[in-house]
Amino acid sequence: MQLIIITGMSGSGKSFALDVFEDMGYYAMDNLAPALIPKFCEMALDAKSKNFEKVAVVMDLRSGEFFDSLYNALNEIKSMHIDLKIIFLYADMETIIARYKEQRRPHPMNKSIVEGYKFEETALEKIKQDSDFVIDTTGLSTKNFRNQIMAFMSYDEKESFPIEISSFGYKDGILKDADIVLDVRFLPNPYYIEKFRDVNGLDEEVKNFVLNFDVTQEFLERAIDFFKFLIPNYMTEQKRVLKIGIGCTGGFHRSVVIAEEIGRILKKDYSSTYVTHRDMEKNLWKKR
Structure with missing residues (x-):
């Protein structure tokens, strides 16, 4: 103690x-x-x-x-x-x-x-x-x-700075408590492929589908560079916690994949990073 x-x-x-x-x-x-x-x-x-x-x-x-x-x-x-x-x-x-x-x-x-x-x-x-x-x-x-x-x-503030990355769907409203919101509705949508309709962005095939596009990889590269610049400056200004919102249409496929991927990368430098999904389970229930 x-x-x-x-x-x-x-x-x-x-x-x-x-x-x-x-x-x-x-x-x-x-x-x-x-x-x-x-x-x-x-x-x-x-x-x-x-x-x-x-x-x-x-x-x-x-x-x-x-x-x-x-x-x-x-x-x-x-x-x-x-x-x-x-x-x-x-x-x-x-x-x-x-x-x-x-x-x-x-x-x-x-x-x-x-x-x-x-x-x-x-x-x-x-x-x-x-x-x-x-x-x-x-x-x-x-x-x-x-x-x-x-x-x-x-x-070591870097080890303990909480970063929450949350996926959400715009059709259920924007993530109001987010500090930064990224809109990924420009990415190819797995929803239009029949076999992906009832599986979410945690599914390996859905993940591979979203990540295998060049536009996705370029977006991730630019987003990570942006965050690596931004986070230390937030910490310098004594910000206590950072919440990043990743939004797609339903919060079920693309935003889930991107939130998980950004979380995985940022966690290497900021160990208190964690990922949540606001609408993923809700929209799965609606589909059923």
Whole structure:
């Protein structure tokens, strides 16, 4: 089990950091009291669930008695042979004041923002010194903030970037939640061959029929080049997931074949690629 404790000053970006860990597949919890951490870890280890193999928790002074209970909790966790890392976030006073004024929220310490900042700066100095990674978020863009966390965790975003490729039929409506839609109705249609009427694009003969045309191979080559250019740029701009729609008339033959083929090729570089077929089974049922 890996446990990441995110702590630091109020207004320094702890909630955003927790979101980044959640995007990386961590079970995320906010404002958990330190005394409850060992109990949670014990239950998680007993559960032997993959959901709790990676956990990220925000803990800060909102939980009241912080340090005595925190260091007691850390000592218990160490005895459980858990991979523990502590990330500490802070920013300068002017930045914290500006963030709270922008959000129009009071300081959680029930003090003025300036008093709260000075109190936390002193109270959190020890845990700051004991942390594995300290990030100054003053003037830090969300993009660079995210990149720093991922670099610290040695996170390979390319290996974990989810790409869904979904076939669909235009006669049942366009794929509304797709980021990119490719129309393959220009390809030769197996529907007009009697023996292919009641078998879908997963059938080997249908697949060979669609893929054996020169126009199909040229299209695939151009599409893959397009995606190989596009995907890294989407990742650079912090896009969390990419959904690609491949549409033909019924979503039964051509789009299924092309979606499967593009998925097979992209999966070589992006292992979290997966393929779905919105209308394939539905249109088979209609035929019957």
